[in-house]
Amino acid sequence: MKISNLLSLLCLLIAVCDGADDYQLGPDSLRKKDVPQGKVTMHQFSDSKVYPGSERDYWIYVPSQYDGSKPACLMVFQDGKWYQDPRGHTRVPTVLDNLIDSGEIPLTIGLFLNPGVIPAAKEGAKPRKNRSFEYDTLSDQYARFLLVDILPVLKRDYRITDDPEGRAVCGISSGGICAWTVAWERPDAFRKVISYVGSFTNIRGGHNYPAMIRKSEKKPIRVFLQAGEKDLDNLHGSWPLGNRQMAAALKFAGYDFRFVMGDGGHNGKHGGAIFPDMLRWLWRDYPKS
């Protein structure tokens, strides 16, 4: 095969996967020479009371400026492996390095959690994948998982703020609706949300949120929703319409929110490209003086 043929085939493949979105990472998502780098460490968690038997990898990002003299803010990421990946769609540790160094966001520890897997006891049997159950379920179970299972482990080694305004949750697709669900259920513990191409569709009832938001007393949540015109439209629903419904409901109910509709598909390219600006908006007035 000629190289030109190969290239056109692969370009076609890329187009099929992504739609037309050609979002690029900006300078705040790339390593800067004179900015100190925080440290990312990998861990395993297999002691969940909320999801018995589940096992998962997770990563902790600690900024170089952290010395334990004061509590740090916290950002939690679903599908953490993708978000902490130095070659991934968002490269969170690098973005945090840059924006903490420039003073645009507060001192923040990043927690990157993978969804759980329940390994089979029987040899050769398949594990139970817990991602949809953990992320798509409309209940307080994932918030409890963070508060009961994970935060105590993190707090053994780090000082984390108890101020809910200083705690954010972020995710993509089902991880995006999960971020919203955590704050919706427990605004006493988490009040900042970022969702990339969030699954506000009927995977497990998430299409109900716009109606619930309109008919609930406003909760103290700040949320940034990113969506894409070429996102999924399948048995669970339409992702662009689901996110539009969310934005309309948030506007109706008077929330502090931003909604950006790009021309991309079901991926993290657009979200990753604007992530530094999302952070600036999310943390713009923290701490309130």
Place this chain on the structure above:
Amino acid sequence: MYKRIFGLLLAVVFSSCIGFAQDISLGHVLIDGEDWEKVVGDMQFCDACCTDGAGNFYYSDVGGGGGIRKVDTSGKVSNYISDIAGISGMQFGPDGRLYACQGRARRIIALRPGTAPDIIVSGVRPNDLVVTADGNIYFTETSTRRVYHTNLNKKGRRLRIVAKDIAKPNGIAISADGGTLLVSDHMDKEIWFFRIEEDGSLGCRSPYASLRLRARFHPSKGDGMEIDEMGCFYVTSDLGLQMFDPTGRMSGVMHAPQPGKPLVSVVFSGRELGYIYVANGDAIYRRKVKAKGVWQW
């Protein structure tokens, strides 16, 4: 050079396509123009759908007391075992015998045509059961809200309770690899998932999937269950046959052939296990589908 460019571009493609689970809709299973067709009718109340590896289908007329009947792949109906009444769930074991729940007689029996029933467990009121390749039996006892386990291979079979406090445990199914047990609840919406532990006990309980309800607080009537070769699972219910993908997300609801009558049992059977059979009140129906069942032995 080619290889390097190819590898680099492949990496770009895969890193930009995030690996989300495949979305499986009813369209992956249903065939245009293939609706339910009646297989057997005019019974009092049928249940206990079951298959053998050749695609012969078996059922019982629980209400009519007509014993266990067989429908071969050409559609011919015959008596399989005639003098056994009140079977509500059954499955062939790896030994070729038919293991059956006989609730009113308070026992589980193993059957072979022409021989007397072998009593496996007595003193319980079983509703539905599964038999595993390594000789474990799990069954539901709806009235006591329990799931039991026993092992066929051990002398002095020990009967033990392996799950309790499910509102009305009813249907039961096992993943093709023998690692996961599913239990439906006739009252609530939950489909309970369990890990089968090395000693046969059940662990890691989770309400992994939820049935759609007719109305809030209305009983789900979750009953018989079946798993296809993709790992999708099917649950008979008040609203019809509800299908879920392997990660517990609902794929959709197939209407019951007779919506006003109870839909209680489901199995893949027929040629190449390519048909879904259901027990729906007084009749057995089937439909040809794109999915296929799994024959374990």
